[in-house]
Amino acid sequence: MERKIVIDPVTRVEGHGRVTVHLDKQGKVENAFFHIVEFRGFERFIQGHPYWEAPLLVQRLCGICPVSHHLAAAKAIDQIAGLDPEDLSPTATKLRRLLHFGQVFQSHALHFFYLASPDLLFGLDAPREKRNVVEVAISNKELAKKGILMRKFGQEVIKAIAGKKIHGIAAVPGGVHKTLFEDERQEFLTEGDIPSVYTMITWTKEMVDFIKSYHNQNYKWLDEFASFPSGHLGLVTPKGELELYEGRMRAIDADGNKTLNDVPTDDYIKYFTEGVEKWSYMKFPYLLDYGRDKGWNRVGPLARLNVADRISTPLAQKELEEFKSYSGNKPCNSTMHSHWARLIEMLYCAEEMKILLEDESILGEDLLREGTRRPEGIGIIEAPRGTLIHHYQVDKKGMITKCNLIVSTTHNNEAMNQAVKWVSKKVLDKKKEISEGMLNQVEIAIRAFDPCLSCATHALGKMPLKMEVFDSEDRLILEKEKNTL
Secondary structure, X not given: OOEEEEEOOOOOOEOOOEEEEEEOOXXXXXXXXXXXXXXXXXXXXXXXXXXXXXXXXXXXXXXOOHHHHHHXXXXXXXHHOOOOHHHOOHHHHHHHHHHHHHHHHHHHHHHXXXXXXXXXXXXXXXXXXXXXXXXXHHHOHHHXXXXXXXXXXXXXXXXXXXXXXXXXXXXXXXXXXXXXXXXXXXXXXXXXXXXXXHHHHHHHHHHHHHHHHHHHHXXXXXXXXXXXXXXXXXXXXXXXXXXXXXXXXXXXXXXXXXXXXEEOHHHHHHHEEEEEEOOEEEEEEEEOOOHHXXXXXXXXXXXXXXXXXXXXXXXXXXXXXXXXXXXXXXXOOEHHHHHHHHHHHHHHHHHHHHHHHOOHHHHXXXXXXXXXXXXXXXXXXXXXXXXXXXXXXXXXXXXXXXXXXXXXXXHOHHHHHHHHHHHHHHHHHHHOOOOHHHHHXXXXXXXXXXXXXXXXXXXXXXXXXXXXXXXOOOOEEEEEEEOOO
16 A cells, blocks of 8 residues: 655755655565755756856856866866966966865855764754754854855855855966965964964864764764765875875775776776766766676765775875775765765865965966967866766867766766665564654765755756665556655
8 A cells, every 4th residue: 555655855965856765576676776866957048158168157057066067177177278287377277276175164054064974973863943043053063164164265265266155257268367365374274263374274174073973983884874885986096095186097896996097087988987877867987898787886075985095184194094094995885974984085185285384485476378269178177076087078169078077976876775775674674664764864975975856867946855665567556755855
């Protein structure tokens, strides 16, 4: 007999989703799917526009990570303008890197403090009314206050370089259009209305200590929850160090064997393709040599720490060593360890921002370079959520004729489906009902990837998150729909 229960939804992610669970003849979970049924269309919308507009236009994909799209597009457009990364001026490169680190820092702060911390502080079975940032502020005022100010710091860095916290403009073909002024630089180096970058380093180190203490007390469920083998993908420097702006692509399998050996980002199309499924608008990227079943990878903080040999900044490097030793220097496949990895990356970003802000050459006026037009450009960076690919082709008039975007959440599509399947098998098989606790666990598993579903599908409008259970005859037997709190 069909049951339908309407409740409130998958919350605290950027976008909405739908989950279906399929049972076998014995009533056990056979499969589970995380559906994205929002329309994907931005790659078509941008065609016909002049290439120099791309860094501005693609920001409208998302209000959460516009800087990431802005910079990935800018790197691609540099190539169309005839310039490789080493051709840009040192000042322009440093300003872009500072902008990028500010974006990753504020985005990680947003996710950890606003979206994920209720899961950690209140547990898997906390009531719906408890799982929000207001309750976090009531429960841990100091944690909430620092989280707000840390995010503000990153946003102010973005504003100083791009003019606005959201949808500002910094990068143009061949560089940046504005330098950083001394008074702006001093705002981040001295204590004032905005805490200094030195305070950011101290606070972020405290947050890393917080998550390590939390792990010590809750390691059992953190190690086991939504843990499954997967590949991992990220950018590294020629020395194998963590790199977020300009590096080579490295992928490893669940055991640490390299499946992509530090290849140039311009060659990505030789190694990757995207699968499609009739039940989702979001594609499934994978490595060509390993096929759809074995070639998919996680991306994001957990994956990046797994593929990196080391981190160039001292405090983050020390934390990386401890993080890797926890899993015996093997790849960590525990989904909930993403939060620990995310805070280590925040520490790395804070240290990098300090280095850049203390460098007086960032105040230089050599901002733009020129080259000879090319018909194609590829820009790849590590966005907060993972590897982000922008690829454009243009005609002789400079109009965009083709655009391919593979965003971080798209890379994580298979991993999120695996996480939903894990929760379904562990919880639904035992309880035989879609309980509030189960839905919360599905949310927690998905949320650990910090997905931006609007980026991944380039959404037009909203979609409710549903969870549906089908029997072995494909008949709907259970259904729950969540609406925003």
